[in-house]
Amino acid sequence: MTEHTETILDASAVERTLRRMAGEIVEANGGTDNLVIVGIQRRGVQLADRIVALINASDGVAVPRGALDITLYRDDLQTIGPRPVVGATELPGSIDGCNVVIVDDVLFTGRTIRAALDELADFGRPARIELAVLIDRGGRELPIQPDIVGKKVAVRAGDRVDVQVHEIDGQSAVVLVSKRFE
Amino acid sequence: MTAAAPLGKDLLGLEPLSGEQISLILDTAEPFKEISERAIKKVPTLRGSTVVNLFFENSTRTRISFEFAEKRLSADTVNVSSSGSSVSKGETLVDTARNLEAMRIDMVVIRHGSSGAAKFLAGRIESNVINAGDGMHEHPTQGLLDLLTLRDHFKRIEGLRVCICGDVLHSRVARSNIWGLRKLGAEVAVCGPRSLMPNAIDEMGVTVFSRIEEAIEWADALNILRLQLERMTAGYIPSLREYNRVFGVTRERLERAPRDVLILHPGPMNRGVEIDSDVADGPHSVILPQVTNGVAVRMAVLYLLSGGRPELAESAKAGKGAP
DSSP states (O other), rough: OOOEEEEEHHHHHHHHHHHHHHHHHHHTSSSSSTEEEEEEHHHHHHHHHHHHHHHHHHHOOOOOOOEOOOGGGOGGGGSSSSOOOOOOOOSSSTTTTEEEEEEEHHHSSHHHHHHHHHHHHHHHHOOOEEEEEEEEOOSSSSHHHHHHHHEEEEOOOOOOEEEEHHHHSSEEEEEEEEEOOO | OOOOOOOOOOOOOOOSOOOHHHHHHHHHHHHHHHHHHHSSOOHHHHHOOEEEEEEESSSHHHHHHHHHHHTTTEEEEEEESSTTEEEGGGGGGGHHHHHHHHOOOEEEEEEETTTTTTHHHHOSSEEEEEEETTTTTHHHHHHHHHHHHHHHHSSSSSSSSEEHHHHHOOOHHHHHHHHHHHHOOEEEEESOOOOGSSGGGGGGTTTESSSSSHHHHOOOOEOOOOGGGGGGOOSSSSOOOHHHHHHHHHHHHHHTSSSSOEEOOOOOOTTTBBBHHHHTTTBBOHHHHHHHHHHHHHHHHHHHHHSOOOHHHHHHHHHHHHH
């Protein structure tokens, strides 16, 4: 069996997609008042940074950005091996009454987002929570849907969607990794 | 997410761990500190797990620290002490643990007056066992919280010069510190009266100072141990006043040091004996941050021992339950 890779979005396509998503976030919230963008560790945080920078460039407003690590809220501690490294959760202040936009790289089963909602509820009571994802690959196991989607991709079971970001991977791209029998 | 070296079933001491495993615990403890700063100091990670704190020796801070760690991870906890339990009626340690295990517990935190008690128990029950101090052997979570406190302050462990001062003979903290510090690349020394040094101390790869002034001049940090008067069945020192005069860490002695020396103490302190109050409460003391770090380190240990059962990981890989 070999791995076959296909680039779904290259660096410029990622940039264009994030620009559109940033615009949709501002439009959906009627501006940037009360807006907080929260990225899910790890790559969701870098994507959230890019979206905040794009909003800042177009609207001249520095939207507060937070980071959420959902590791301790996963529902599968007993089944994960090797164990994940716990990352940092940092919110830019109280989220009570705020419009929080959760940003993640890939939406798959929905369990990560369930965990993120549980964690956010421990920090306060936002007025509204929306979900923005760069890639929606389908395959949900929970009734969770995104509000803002960069790109929908039909992915076969067993295939993988890798979102690469400059800060971690040295380049910006979205790659579909499929396993094929030769 | 990255792969991490597994710790195994139990945490019995720092001697059996590699430097990588010790670093894994310290790295994991780092984000756990933030949970104790939240308004709701609780995450659901160990929801449904039951932890029994078997404390056969008196302890306040270690037991409370473990209990905070367990509760902040949402585990259910039960405290058992020897007085008031079946142990006082003659039940053996293994029978006590087996009975508790029959009630479907997941983890046991044990403190015991006999060296090796934690290992003895770990070999006989399936639950995870965490050593919270066994006789004069080890106190691994205290060693880990000392390492975390040093790393917080100096941003490194490798190359640090740490001197453990005082009653090394009776101290399980000293042993855990020596193993942990050396595995992470620190230079370690001990200082105290020869009567309070183990015979084989030279074989542990540490420098031995017999004068506290020399130790202070050499060290970046002093970990000052309590004189364990309750364990002293013979005349190890002439008197407490004499001990303070020769080995006490005082402000005057620290002021003569060539650099600022960080002060650690695992507590409880005998003020005016091994440490003076103006040192314990002084600007270079990290005694209270040690206590704060203790909760984070214990959360990390509970978390790391709880996760990743291989047989369930296999079924997860087969397509069930992974996020």
